Amino acid sequence: MKPVINFFSTSAAWLLGIAWLFPLLYAFWAAFHPPEYATHFSLFAPLSLENFRVAWEQAPFMRYMLNTVVITSLILGSQLVLCTLAAYALARMEFFGRGFVFALILMQLMVVPEILIVENYQTLASFSIIDSYIGVGLPYLASAFGIFLLRQTFMTVPQDLEDAAKIEGCNLLGIIWKVYVPLAKPTYLAFALVSISYHWNNFLWPLVVTNTEQSRPLTVGMAIFGAPESGVDWSVICAGTLISVGPLLILFLLFQRQFVQSFVHAGLK
Amino acid sequence: MSRKSQLYAWLLLLPALFFLVSFTHFPTLKTLWRSVSTLGAKDAPLNIDNYLFLLEDETLMQVLSNSFYYALVTVPVSIVLALAMALWVNSKMTGRGVLRLAYFTPTILPMISVANIWLFFYSPEIGMFNAVLDWFGHPGINWLGDPDFSLFSLMVMTIWKEAGFFMIFYLAALQGVSPELYNAAAIENSSAWNTFKRITFPLLMPTTLFVLVNAVLNAFKLVDHLFILTKGGPNNASNLLLYYIYENAFSFFDIGYAAVLTVILLLILVVLAIIQFGVLERRVHYR
Numbered sequence: 001m002k003p004v005i006n007f008f009s010t011s012a013a014w015l016l017g018i019a020w021l022f023p024l025l026y027a028f029w030a031a032f033h034p035p036e037y038a039t040h041f042s043l044f045a046p047l048s049l050e051n052f053r054v055a056w057e058q059a060p061f062m063r064y065m066l067n068t069v070v071i072t073s074l075i076l077g078s079q080l081v082l083c084t085l086a087a088y089a090l091a092r093m094e095f096f097g098r099g100f101v102f103a104l105i106l107m108q109l110m111v112v113p114e115i116l117i118v119e120n121y122q123t124l125a126s127f128s129i130i131d132s133y134i135g136v137g138l139p140y141l142a143s144a145f146g147i148f149l150l151r152q153t154f155m156t157v158p159q160d161l162e163d164a165a166k167i168e169g170c171n172l173l174g175i176i177w178k179v180y181v182p183l184a185k186p187t188y189l190a191f192a193l194v195s196i197s198y199h200w201n202n203f204l205w206p207l208v209v210t211n212t213e214q215s216r217p218l219t220v221g222m223a224i225f226g227a228p229e230s231g232v233d234w235s236v237i238c239a240g241t242l243i244s245v246g247p248l249l250i251l252f253l254l255f256q257r258q259f260v261q262s263f264v265h266a267g268l269k
Numbered sequence: 270m271s272r273k274s275q276l277y278a279w280l281l282l283l284p285a286l287f288f289l290v291s292f293t294h295f296p297t298l299k300t301l302w303r304s305v306s307t308l309g310a311k312d313a314p315l316n317i318d319n320y321l322f323l324l325e326d327e328t329l330m331q332v333l334s335n336s337f338y339y340a341l342v343t344v345p346v347s348i349v350l351a352l353a354m355a356l357w358v359n360s361k362m363t364g365r366g367v368l369r370l371a372y373f374t375p376t377i378l379p380m381i382s383v384a385n386i387w388l389f390f391y392s393p394e395i396g397m398f399n400a401v402l403d404w405f406g407h408p409g410i411n412w413l414g415d416p417d418f419s420l421f422s423l424m425v426m427t428i429w430k431e432a433g434f435f436m437i438f439y440l441a442a443l444q445g446v447s448p449e450l451y452n453a454a455a456i457e458n459s460s461a462w463n464t465f466k467r468i469t470f471p472l473l474m475p476t477t478l479f480v481l482v483n484a485v486l487n488a489f490k491l492v493d494h495l496f497i498l499t500k501g502g503p504n505n506a507s508n509l510l511l512y513y514i515y516e517n518a519f520s521f522f523d524i525g526y527a528a529v530l531t532v533i534l535l536l537i538l539v540v541l542a543i544i545q546f547g548v549l550e551r552r553v554h555y556r
Contacts, residue, residue, distance in 0.1 A: 005461070009357070009362075010363070012353075013353075013357040013368055014368070016350070017368045019429075020375060020433065021371040023383060023386045023390070023429075024386075026386065026390075026397075030389075082284045082285040082288070083285060085281040085282070085285065086281060086282045086284075086285035086286070088281060089277075089278045089279075090282070093274060093277070093281075094278075095274070095278035095279065096275060098278075101282060101286065104289065104294060105289065107294070108293045110539070110541070110542040110545070111297060112293075113292045114490055114511075115490060115511060115514075115531065115534050116292070116297065116300065116531065117515065118518040118528060118531060119296035119299045119303070119528075120292055121518070121519075122299075122524075123292075123296065138288070139292035141288045142285035142289050144293075147285060172277060172281075200379065201377075201379035201380060201381075203381050203493040204492065204493060207496070218379070219381045219382070219493075220381075222379070222385065223496055223497060226381075226384075226385040226497060234395075237389070241383075241385050244379065245378050248378070248379075252374075256370060259377070260437060263376075263434070263437050
């Protein structure tokens with residue numbers, strides 16, 4: 001009885017695995033073969049890079065990619081600095097209103113800026129910074145999630161280390177930079193990977209605040225590129241899709257273990 | 270605590286708080302204000318016209334029922350699949366590394382990009398799903414164009430996108446279960462199902478609650494795929510609350526009504542937040 005159950009269980013696991021990978025495998029198939037093979041499978045289908053060439057010509061992928069990279073790095077850089085400072089204050093300093101500040105931060109974990117697109121758009125419009133990198137990044141420059149995660153990590157750092165650094169004559173910023181930051185490296189990696197994949201994939205807010213390819217990230221560019229009105233065929237869309245997910249996919253395959261652990265780490269804190 | 274350290278604490282917090290408050294707390298309050306005041310109504314301090322319109326808005330009823338139905342189906346199915354995936358990947362099965370990769374990959378891909386691929390699968394003439402139905406002699410279904418199927422089609426893709434993400438949390442929890450418990454169960458000759466029911470499942474309960482709340486939140490916050498697959502159609506059959514807010518604000522330019530709808534979404538999130546904090550309390554008790 002047991003081998004039979006095992007056999008079924010293994011088969012089910014693999015069937016599901018294949019089903020889960022299938023859309024990506026299909027995209028590879030369609031992108032690397034001539035359009036007439038998009039709908040039927042043949043072992044002898046010739047390989048071709050033509051779809052990539054067409055996709056590349058029809059949409060400014062380089063520009064989109066650059067925009068995404070700039071926006072994602074701008075957000076990540078700012079988050080790392082601002083969250084570190086705030087997390088240290090919350091983890092190690094006594095001050096009036098700490099409970100209140102912490103409550104504000106927990107609140108932000110629930111109500112993300114995405115659902116406030118209407119008001120946030122009005123705010124940005126009143127400062128005339130629609131359609132700019134800073135406009136796309138602004139609502140995300142600080143992360144409640146990052147503060148929370150770092151605060152939990154900083155609280156596990158032994159107080160003795162900080163006291164020793166003080167005796168050595170370190171000032172406040174020196175203590176944070178030399179004692180806390182090095183000890184929280186795994187948390188920084190976890191947060192960075194989660195943040196990068198979140199903002200690389202973010203769509204709704206960039207859609208609302210960008211109008212031109214000067215600031216449009218890949219996701220918004222892909223939505224326009226893939227729209228039926230644009231009359232692009234499937235193979236080309238698949239090629240475009242692969243171009244847009246390529247860097248992230250490579251990053252993921254290289255750091256697979258860290259990625260998975262980061263998501264766990266980030267989720268369980 | 271000295272004055273100076275109070276000052277330093279606030280200086281450290283200020284930059285981060287400034288951005289959080291400017292783009293979350295402040296707009297939340299502004300949304301509440303806007304929902305009761307419209308530009309044309311200067312004579313009345315409060316204007317509840319927008320709220321009165323809620324009652325007449327049949328589309329809203331449709332959108333809300335879609336949103337709840339969407340959560341009601343995608344959340345439990347994703348959770349059951351996630352649990353099964355975690356158990357498989359955690360067992361001594363051959364190729365579990367590859368399987369883990371396969372299950373997790375959809376999570377890191379942008380919703381927009383994968384929706385483009387799924388759009389092809391769902392397309393009526395040449396789509397893969399209809400090709401499969403064709404083998405069985407079925408004439409095929411207009412997956413995204415038929416009001417009876419469009420929401421269902423969105424659900425299938427959402428489950429595919431999310432199950433692997435939730436698997437990760439179960440996997441972490443499973444790796445924390447003490448092997449002694451399983452050794453004890455083996456000595457007692459407990460069946461696999463019994464072991465799962467008596468040991469694994471109860472120990473995973475805090476994880477299940479955590480995943481549950483996050484899955485419900487996601488069901489209300491994530492609408493990217495609608496932009497590619499259905500645009501809420503046909504005739505709002507697959508429209509969801511956040512997409513409806515977007516439509517009102519940026520297609521119909523009715524900011525006041527969009528604010529009222531945002532208030533509804535905020536209320537739903539607040540209720541979920543209250544549940545989540547209850548859940549987190551319980552997680553602590555388990556430790």
